[in-house]
Amino acid sequence: MWTSRSFRIFDVERMNKGVFTLSLDFELIWGTLDLFGPDGFRSACEREREVIIDRLLALVEEFQIPATWCIVGHLFLDRCDGEHKDIVRPNHAWFPRDWFAFDPGSDAEKDPIFYGRDLVEKILACPVRQEIGSHSFSHVIFSDRGCSRATAESELRACVKAAREMGVEMRSFVFPRNEVGHLELLGEYGFRCYRGPEPHWYEKWPGPVRRLAHLWDVITAAEPPVVLPLRTEAGVWNVPGSMIYFPMHAARRYIPMSLRVRRATRGLEAAARERKVFHLWFHPTNLADGMEEMFAGLRAIFERAAELRREGRIAFRTMSELAVEYER
Numbered sequence: 018m019w020t021s022r023s024f025r026i027f028d029v030e031r032m033n034k035g036v037f038t039l040s041l042d043f044e045l046i047w048g049t050l051d052l053f054g055p056d057g058f059r060s061a062c063e064r065e066r067e068v069i070i071d072r073l074l075a076l077v078e079e080f081q082i083p084a085t086w087c088i089v090g091h092l093f094l095d096r097c098d099g100e101h102k103d104i105v106r107p108n109h110a111w112f113p114r115d116w117f118a119f120d121p122g123s124d125a126e127k128d129p130i131f132y133g134r135d136l137v138e139k140i141l142a143c144p145v146r147q148e149i150g151s152h153s154f155s156h157v158i159f160s161d162r163g164c165s166r167a168t169a170e171s172e173l174r175a176c177v178k179a180a181r182e183m184g185v186e187m188r189s190f191v192f193p194r195n196e197v198g199h200l201e202l203l204g205e206y207g208f209r210c211y212r213g214p215e216p217h218w219y220e221k222w223p224g225p226v227r228r229l230a231h232l233w234d235v236i237t238a239a240e241p242p243v244v245l246p247l248r249t250e251a252g253v254w255n256v257p258g259s260m261i262y263f264p265m266h267a268a269r270r271y272i273p274m275s276l277r278v279r280r281a282t283r284g285l286e287a288a289a290r291e292r293k294v295f296h297l298w299f300h301p302t303n304l305a306d307g308m309e310e311m312f313a314g315l316r317a318i319f320e321r322a323a324e325l326r327r328e329g330r331i332a333f334r335t336m337s338e339l340a341v342e343y344e345r
């Protein structure tokens with residue numbers, strides 16, 4: 018299990034200005050398949066496919082934002098036989114079936130929420146260069162005891178292979194559910210950085226208190242943490258998240274959009290002031306509920322980011338650009 022003691026800070030020198038980094042966990046149905054099956058988020062994934070990715074790409078193009086898209090490897094495919102014999106199956110206690118039991122073994126036309134090659138091509142074609150990273154091959158939970166080293170390796174190997182077939186070399190990784198595990202393997206498969214968990218002030222408190230503390234941060238639009246890349250003992254860089262742009266799903270729809278926006282703009286301003294990184298992240302699927310409001314909020318955040326960039330107070334960087342700059 019990952020702990021904050023697993024890495025040492027080698028380099029905390031200040032940058033000459035703040036940085037805005039945006040990372041997106043792109044997974045269509047793969048992110049929730051083990052918990053909710055193929056129908057739990059089907060309509061959200063259909064909207065993601067039909068509308069959200071296009072609108073997001075238009076938005077990052079308009080604001081000249083180089084985002085880091087960490088993509089589930091299966092989405093590099095446009096078809097498969099459903100078997101994936103090269104993947105050493107995880108034994109996650111909450112999913113007693115074969116890991117690929119829901120894989121339709123068909124193609125993008127028949128089962129569009131399982132395949133995404135056409136969408137990856139769109140991301141690659143964006144006039145503002147986007148970074149393509151990995152979110153594992155099939156959303157196995159790396160920190161879980163049911164994910165052996167062999168499973169983790171087979172996942173990494175398969176996603177690197179699928180990306181290479183599209184001419185993509187990946188440098189950035191986001192762990193499924195942000196659960197860090199088998200960190201020592203990342204470097205072997207060409208990755209230079211990953212998105213670590215947000216360094217919350219309340220992280221050492223017990224669960225229920227943490228949830229209250231989180232809620233408190235949200236309703237007071239508290240300034241989110243701004244971060245610096247940390248070099249881990251595994252050799253890869255941790256580019257921690259600062260804040261999730263959380264969905265208007267279930268109870269969270271009662272949290273006004275203005276609070277999400279205010280928190281994010283506070284993060285951007287803190288990054289400029291402290292010359293650190295404000296690292297915003299979310300899943301494109303997160304925009305499916307209350308889509309117009311979610312996009313309007315995102316636009317407001319990007320407008321503030323663009324303003325700070327015009328003033329020369331922040332720069333936009335992808336995750337791996339940050340790692341490379343720090344490596345130097």
Ligand SMILES: [Zn+2]
Binds near residue numbers: 101122
């Ligand atoms: Zn498949």
